[in-house]
Structure formats: structure tokens, C-alpha cells
Amino acid sequence: MEKKTLFDKIWDAHVVKSVPSGPDVFFIDKHFIHEVTSPVAFLNLEKRGVGVLHPQRTVGTPDHNVPTVDQDKTIKDKLSRMQVEKLRENCKKHGIELHDLGSAHHGIVHVIGPELGITQPGMTIVCGDSHTSTHGAFGAIAFGIGTSEVEMVLATQCIMQSKAKKMLITVDGELSEGVTSKDIILYIIAKISAAGATGYFVEYAGSAIQSLSMEARMTICNMSIEMGARGGLIAPDETTFEYLKGKQYSPKGEDWDKTVAYWKSLKTDEGAVFDKEYHFDAADIEPMITYGTNPGMGIKVKGNIPSTEGMEGSNKTSYLKSLDYMGFAPGEAIQGKKVDFVFVGSCTNGRIEDIRSVANYVKGKKKADNITAWIVPGSREVEKMAHEEGLVKILEDAGFELRQPGCSACLAMNDDKIPSGKYAVSTSNRNFEGRQGPGARTMLASPLTVAAVAVKGEICDPREIF
Ligand SMILES: CC(C)[C@H](C(=O)O)[C@@H](O)C(=O)O
Numbered sequence: 434m435e436k437k438t439l440f441d442k443i444w445d446a447h448v449v450k451s452v453p454s455g456p457d458v459f460f461i462d463k464h465f466i467h468e469v470t471s472p473v474a475f476l477n478l479e480k481r482g483v484g485v486l487h488p489q490r491t492v493g494t495p496d497h498n499v500p501t502v503d504q505d506k507t508i509k510d511k512l513s514r515m516q517v518e519k520l521r522e523n524c525k526k527h528g529i530e531l532h533d534l535g536s537a538h539h540g541i542v543h544v545i546g547p548e549l550g551i552t553q554p555g556m557t558i559v560c561g562d563s564h565t566s567t568h569g570a571f572g573a574i575a576f577g578i579g580t581s582e583v584e585m586v587l588a589t590q591c592i593m594q595s596k597a598k599k600m601l602i603t604v605d606g607e608l609s610e611g612v613t614s615k616d617i618i619l620y621i622i623a624k625i626s627a628a629g630a631t632g633y634f635v636e637y638a639g640s641a642i643q644s645l646s647m648e649a650r651m652t653i654c655n656m657s658i659e660m661g662a663r664g665g666l667i668a669p670d671e672t673t674f675e676y677l678k679g680k681q682y683s684p685k686g687e688d689w690d691k692t693v694a695y696w697k698s699l700k701t702d703e704g705a706v707f708d709k710e711y712h713f714d715a716a717d718i719e720p721m722i723t724y725g726t727n728p729g730m731g732i733k734v735k736g737n738i739p740s741t742e743g744m745e746g747s748n749k750t751s752y753l754k755s756l757d758y759m760g761f762a763p764g765e766a767i768q769g770k771k772v773d774f775v776f777v778g779s780c781t782n783g784r785i786e787d788i789r790s791v792a793n794y795v796k797g798k799k800k801a802d803n804i805t806a807w808i809v810p811g812s813r814e815v816e817k818m819a820h821e822e823g824l825v826k827i828l829e830d831a832g833f834e835l836r837q838p839g840c841s842a843c844l845a846m847n848d849d850k851i852p853s854g855k856y857a858v859s860t861s862n863r864n865f866e867g868r869q870g871p872g873a874r875t876m877l878a879s880p881l882t883v884a885a886v887a888v889k890g891e892i893c894d895p896r897e898i899f
């Protein structure tokens with residue numbers, strides 16, 4: 434019998450029509466929508482006089498443009514207000530479930546999907562958003578699509594897709610104290626580069642991956658896109674089933690048992706072939722941080738910014754341009770660099786375990802005077818738990834400012850911006866020029882590293898307690 438990878442199994446189960454030498458017609462189980470990439474899709478449907486085929490397979494939430502204060506009031510910014518209002522109108526008109534601002538399950542689309550149990554193993558999931566890869570942590574084929582494809586999925590529940598090549602990344606061994614899943618993925622991207630997985634769909638495996646919680650797995654799959662991959666996925670296991678049990682949209686009773694039996698079949702067959710494989714040892718991974726303007730420009734917190742040795746021509750020019758933007762010089766240590774802002778949040782690291790890890794570190798301590806510290810829960814559910822567990826009190830006592838759920842300072846589409854020239858150590862996933870505001874300088878790291886930086890006021894190793 435043909436040996437299949439997990440990706441093949443889910444893919445094959447969703448091909449509606451295979452077109453020789455063309456893309457497959459591919460069925461989509463779940464479709465998430467947000468206010469940025471859906472309005473034009475709905476508008477075009479309207480123009481064509483076409484409706485939404487399966488409204489119950491689509492779920493919406495406003496997240497990118499929303500303010501993170503006074504969410505109960507009218508949104509001040511006109512464009513943001515219009516986008517959110519359009520999302521509301523479109524969902525209402527087509528009978529699509531919307532988790533609106535202020536409602537119990539409002540939040541970043543990639544945080545609320547798993548939280549509600551909408552995201553499940555074996556599914557195909559799309560959203561007009563590149564970080565849809567997050568949902569792959571459940572053993573699903575999940576990927577971002579463009580606005581014209583959003584329109585296609587709304588109208589037909591299908592999409593035209595060519596099958597990606599398959600990559601296996603194995604991380605074996607035990608992670609050292611203070612090393613988190615964010616460090617694993619920053620390490621992998623630094624090793625294979627921000628373009629290293631272009632054209633591939635990645636499966637993550639190995640004992641270090643299996644030992645991670647669902648939330649930590651989501652952080653890894655979330656950033657698959659930052660190495661160019663179409664998406665990333667992890668085979669479901671007991672950790673996955675345990676996470677999903679009892680969630681609002683998870684199967685119940687007899688259905689649960691039947692479904693789990695199916696989910697257990699969702700793994701790569703022994704001997705299945707990948708187009709490319711990488712193996713890493715967990716023992717080599719240390720707390721990581723980025724120093725440049727793409728997520729592949731990462732080093733150990735204890736390391737030095739690479740020198741220009743061996744670089745030539747345009748590579749060297751663009752490297753120096755990137756360092757110039759960051760205000761760094763080749764070869765220097767990153768530890769000890771002064772920081773102005775810390776941001777804990779986003780669909781990469783805005784979940785409850787992330788907030789717990791920061792609160793645990795800063796408990797009884799104070800943030801440094803030079804730091805503005807923002808903590809932005811990924812959802813209302815996370816916010817609620819953070820209050821109930823006393824984490825908000827700990828964080829506020831340490832000088833952190835709690836804001837309401839949304840994408841916030843992950844990208845400069847709302848009011849939460851890092852001022853030009855300022856340094857932010859951020860738990861988000863992108864450090865492109867201007868990502869957190871025009872001229873803002875972003876360094877990506879784990880929530881634990883961010884906590885240590887907040888206390889020390891400069892880049893430091895979270896394994897030391899300040
Ligand atoms: C605005 C949206 C389309 C975008 C994405 O696709 O990822 C955003 O979420 C991001 O993280 O840059």
C-alpha cells in the first residue's frame with residue numbers, strides 16, 4: 434500500500450476534482466474571516482449576485498483594526514470603523530457566526546478558532562490571513578488565502594490549489610530550562626532562512642515537538658509562514674484530544690469516541706517520503722532573539738550579531754541596510770542593548786500560557802523605568818482567565834499595562850504603534866521595517882525573554898533572574 438504523509442492523507446480526503454496538470458479543486462471545511470480581507474470578497478459576490486454556499490462553515494471576528502481600549506465605544510478611526518461595520522453587516526446578511534467586539538469569544542481569529550474547538554484534526558481550514566498556519570498545530574491543513582480566494586470559498590466552499598511539496602522537520606531531545614517553543618521556531622528559521630521552506634508544507638515531528646502543549650505547538654505552526662512555507666502541521670495525539678475535549682464545538686458523547694478513533698489515524702505512515710527533511714537537536718536550542726528585519730535574522734540572546742565576513746555584493750548591502758535600520762553594527766553582542774517597549778500578545782504568543790509565563794517571571798518585581806510594557810490577550814477568553822488566575826494583578830503591580838484583545842502592536846493597523854526609532858521586544862512573528870509603526874525597531878523573542886527584558890530594561894537572557 435502506498436505510504437502517505439499526514440499532509441497527503443488530509444489532502445487526498447479533500448480533493449473534489451483532480452485536474453490533470455492543473456490545480457486540484459479542493460474542499461474547505463472551515464473558513465475564518467476578519468475585517469481586513471473579507472469586505473471586497475463580499476462586495477464582489479454581491480456584484481455577481483452570488484450568495485454564501487455554506488454560511489455555517491464560516492466564522493468571523495474583527496481583530497486587526499480594532500482599538501485595544503474602550504472597545505465598548507464607537508471606533509474613532511474612520512477606516513477601521515467602516516471595516517468592522519462591514520464585517521458585521523456581511524455576517525448578519527449571510528447568517529455567518531460573528532464573535533464581535535465585546536462578546537465572550539471575541540479575539541484574534543487564530544486564537545478563538547482553537548479555543549472554541551472549531552479547529553480540529555483532519556480539517557482543511559483557510560482564512561484571508563497568512564498566519565492561518567497556526568491551526569496546523571491540530572493536524573489540519575490550514576493556510577492563508579487572498580481576497581479573491583475568500584470570495585471563491587464563500588461562493589463554492591472550494592478553492593483551486595496545487596499540492597505543495599512536503600518537508601519534515603524533526604526536533605528530538607529535551608528542551609533546556611528557559612527554552613520555549615518560540616525559541617524552537619526562531620532557531621529553525623534562523624537555520625533554514627526566511628525563504629527556506631518556500632513551496633513546502635511542513636510537518637513538525639520528534640520528541641521535543643510531541644512534548645509541547647497545544648498552545649506551544651500553535652506558536653510553531655504560526656511561524657511556519659515566516660520561513661516561506663505554505664503551512665505547517667503536527668500530528669494529533671493525546672495532548673490534542675485532551676485540549677479539544679469539552680470545547681464548545683468539539684464532538685460530544687458517542688460522536689467524540691468515533692471522531693477520536695478517526696483522529697488517531699491521522700499520522701504519517703512509516704516509510705512515507707518527504708521532498709526535504711531537516712533534523713535538529715533540542716539540546717542545541719537556547720533563548721533566541723532577532724536582530725534584523727526578517728524573522729530569519731535570529732541569534733541566541735547570548736550571541737553576537739553576525740559580522741559581514743564572507744558576504745559580498747547585494748547580500749552585504751541589504752544586510753547592512755537592515756542593521757542600519759535597527760541601529761546595530763555587525764559583530765556586536767545583542768545582550769545589554771537598551772529597549773523601550775515590550776509587547777506580549779498576537780496570534781503567536783497571546784494565549785494564556787504565554788501570559789502565565791510572563792506573570793510568573795515578573796511576580797514581585799517591577800518593570801524597568803525605561804520600558805513601556807503592553808500585555809494584550811489574544812482573546813476575551815484569555816483575558817478572563819488572566820483575571821481569574823490573578824495574573825492581571827501581578828502584571829499590573831509590575832507596571833505592565835493590560836489592553837483589550839486584538840492584533841494590537843503586532844502590526845501597525847490600529848492605534849497601538851511603536852514610535853519611530855524606538856526598540857520593541859515583541860512576542861509577535863514579524864520584524865519587517867515599519868511592522869510595528871513607521872521607523873519602529875522590532876526584536877522577536879519568547880514571552881519569557883520579553884518578561885526578563887521588561888525587568889532588566891535591556892536585552893538579557895531569561896535564564897538569569899533579575
Ligand atoms: C492583514 C493580514 C492580511 C496579514 C496577514 O495575512 O498575515 C496580517 O495578519 C499579518 O500578520 O501581516
Ligand code: SF4
Nearest residue numbers: 564779780840843844
Ligand atoms: S496577531 Fe499579528 S500575525 Fe496574527 S493575525 Fe493579527 S496581525 Fe496577523
